[in-house]
Amino acid sequence: MPSRKRAEKWIPASNRTLSRLLALICLCPLSSFAQPVVVFTNSFDGTLPLQIQPGVATITAVQGYAGLGPVGNRFGGSFLRSPTGNPVTLTLTNLPPHTALNLSMLFAAIDSLDGTGAYPSGDFFRITVGTSSASNVVFRESFANALPEQIQSYVSPPGAELARHVDLGFSGPGGWYTDSAYNFAVDPRFSGLAHFSSEAVLTFQIEGPGIQSLDDESWAMENLSVSLVPVEPPLITQIQVTNSDVRLTWTAVSNITYLVQYRTNLLDASWTDLPPAVMATNVTADFAEPLSQANRFYRIKVVAP
Numbered sequence: 001m002p003s004r005k006r007a008e009k010w011i012p013a014s015n016r017t018l019s020r021l022l023a024l025i026c027l028c029p030l031s032s033f034a035q036p037v038v039v040f041t042n043s044f045d046g047t048l049p050l051q052i053q054p055g056v057a058t059i060t061a062v063q064g065y066a067g068l069g070p071v072g073n074r075f076g077g078s079f080l081r082s083p084t085g086n087p088v089t090l091t092l093t094n095l096p097p098h099t100a101l102n103l104s105m106l107f108a109a110i111d112s113l114d115g116t117g118a119y120p121s122g123d124f125f126r127i128t129v130g131t132s133s134a135s136n137v138v139f140r141e142s143f144a145n146a147l148p149e150q151i152q153s154y155v156s157p158p159g160a161e162l163a164r165h166v167d168l169g170f171s172g173p174g175g176w177y178t179d180s181a182y183n184f185a186v187d188p189r190f191s192g193l194a195h196f197s198s199e200a201v202l203t204f205q206i207e208g209p210g211i212q213s214l215d216d217e218s219w220a221m222e223n224l225s226v227s228l229v230p231v232e233p234p235l236i237t238q239i240q241v242t243n244s245d246v247r248l249t250w251t252a253v254s255n256i257t258y259l260v261q262y263r264t265n266l267l268d269a270s271w272t273d274l275p276p277a278v279m280a281t282n283v284t285a286d287f288a289e290p291l292s293q294a295n296r297f298y299r300i301k302v303v304a305p
């Protein structure tokens with residue numbers, strides 16, 4: 001298990017004054033807000049990465065979508081295009097400890113998607129986030145391109161809509177076959193998605209009663225990126241010494257596992273684990289060990305989700 005963040009504290013195991021303890025508490029480094037860490041990014045301009053299980057989706061030239069999007073996040077080259085009814089899965093493993101996941105992508109709604117309703121309507125783009133054993137639907141909205149009066153449930157925030165009801169290629173021209181494009185990176189509903197596991201499984205699919213053939217309606221993803229919100233570094237907030245033990249309390253995040261370690265001397269070659277690891281269930285966590293005669297330095301490691 002990788003170690004990520006540590007809080008270190010020196011605690012004498014016997015006969016030190018309370019004032020000395022409090023002074024040491026104040027010397028703790030302040031917790032800082034860690035920046036998201038990008039763990040996957042792909043622009044679908046080459047071989048499909050192994051983390052993507054595309055089903056029948058294929059790398060396809062972007063046609064009239066080329067150039068849509070802000071600087072640094074534009075449609076270009078090719079994207080991953082899928083018929084409706086086909087799931088595309090992204091599987092990420094060995095992820096570092098984290099508390100949330102951010103998703104960024106450009107979304108192409110291609111040809112005569114029919115919005116909410118009964119067949120041929122009922123075309124919902126759905127995203128799930130979770131693990132191989134459990135997942136949550138984080139997005140499910142219909143998209144409508146064919147007729148102005150069709151009901152599109154997705155209401156994009158300012159800046160997210162890049163094109164709507166214009167012909168960007170594929171089937172057509174004209175008729176039902178107009179196209180739309182969105183930048184989900186600016187939609188806050190794709191940020192801060194609760195996720196803790198070292199494995200992330202994301203699925204992308206247009207499903208519903210309105211599924212039709214590739215030449216009638218389809219969708220594509222471009223510039224797919226996943227970043228993780230790291231665990232805030234633990235901060236030791238209290239040390240209690242009784243006649244029998246030493247109890248450490250630190251700031252924590254629910255569902256994150258921590259491990260206390262010690263050294264008797266900072267010049268020692270390595271830290272020694274103090275099992276068992278502690279899975280936090282609240283905003284603080286604690287751990288006690290029997291009082292020994294030796295002074296000890298302690299630190300807290302983030303070990304796993």
Ligand SMILES: [Ca+2]
Pocket residue numbers: 043044045075076077078079222223
């Ligand atoms: Ca591309």
Ligand SMILES: [Ca+2]
Pocket residue numbers: 110111167168169170171172177178179
């Ligand atoms: Ca079209």
Ligand SMILES: [Ca+2]
Pocket residue numbers: 112113114120121122123210211212217
């Ligand atoms: Ca349809």
